[in-house]
Amino acid sequence: MKTIIRLQNDDYPYVQALDTGIKDDYVKHIFDKLVQVSNRLFGLFQDGQLVSIAGYTIYTGSYAMLGRLRSDRRFKGNGFSTSLFSHALNAAFNNHSVKWAGANTQEHNISAQRVIEKNGLSNYVTLHGAITKDTSALETGAKPWNPVTDLQRKRDWVQQTYVKSGQVFPYECYYPFPASMDLFQDDDLEQWAFYENDNQTRVLITKTDQKKNHYLHAVYPWSDIVSQPGLWETISSDYYRLKEITGEDTYIWMDITKEEVQTLPANHQFELPSPWMLYGIDREEYERLVD
Incomplete structure (x- = not known):
């Protein structure tokens, strides 16, 4: 069974156990900050195991930047990232002060670009x-x-x-x-x-x-x-x-x-x-x- 929840401080052990292949992942280091104030972090669980995370941060009250998209390598290819990104996008716009939502990913990260584009976001600019x-x-x-x-x-x-x-x-x-x-x-x-x-x-x-x-x-x-x-x-x-x-x-x-x-x-x-x-x-x- 697939479920999505907003992560809280006591969910950190699930995040720590994610096998993302990312060395020294900053998300794990600042997890406590990503689940409070203007930040939100969501987790997708498959049969009780956390398999993907994503979230957003609100800037100046009206801009939401989505990101922190991570998936357990053992569960890739199941569309979990796309589903979770969609959930985070909807949650951001449920905040009625948000006028715009975006995501920033590196040019070489083709998989992240596909997830973002499947959710209807368009490329604005590419910057070094x-x-x-x-x-x-x-x-x-x-x-x-x-x-x-x-x-x-x-x-x-x-x-x-x-x-x-x-x-x-x-x-x-x-x-x-x-x-x-x-x-x-x-x-x-x-x-x-x-x-x-x-x-x-x-x-x-x-x-x-x-x-x-x-x-x-x-x-x-x-x-x-x-x-x-x-x-x-x-x-x-x-x-x-x-x-x-x-x-x-x-x-x-x-x-x-x-x-x-x-x-x-x-x-x-x-x-x-x-x-x-x-x-x-x-x-x-x-x-x-x-x-």
Whole structure:
């Protein structure tokens, strides 16, 4: 018999016993966090044995990112992952504040892409999480850009560059979303650093994140990352400031497309792991599918 339940703290032994083949799986390390607050984790049991897990996290009240899709290797090929993903998707949209749900998976993970696509989600964008400690190959000696401190000016920039176009905004490392003003709460805008070039035609946003390591997350909504004087001097300046504060392993993270990767100089120092594919579905489309 097949059953699906929302997992709680005391279900950890079932998760620990999953034979996923994933070495040092972070889901097992942070299980207690994934079953509380804005997180949900569900388990599919076959005859009392946990065979698959999946869940979601709510961001800014209106975005749900699905993930943590894991299956026991001994039970693959039975459609359990697809069924469980469907359950998690429905549960996310049962929260009436959720306007959009998505999933982010690496380009090489074909099996996960099939599960996501079977549930009606479409591919929005494919991005490299480009990581480096050294931007010297991109610096030109130009002066850094000018800080933006006025809150309304920050609102104007995100409205112009992201919200009007619906362009994907990397809210956190690994978590990009199609932009709406829900992503740009005043508390965040106050905390994030904004910089604009002298003629006020370009803006850079930098913010901090921690996913095991510390990151300066540099957000730049144009494709001319190698031709804007002062852009990388600005990023580098913020990076060294953050590195001094953390005193630990700290990196620059920038989400860039495959096309932008092709424009990087041959001596660039970015690590470029397998790119991530963002899939998603908005509430209107979801409701059409389930009617």
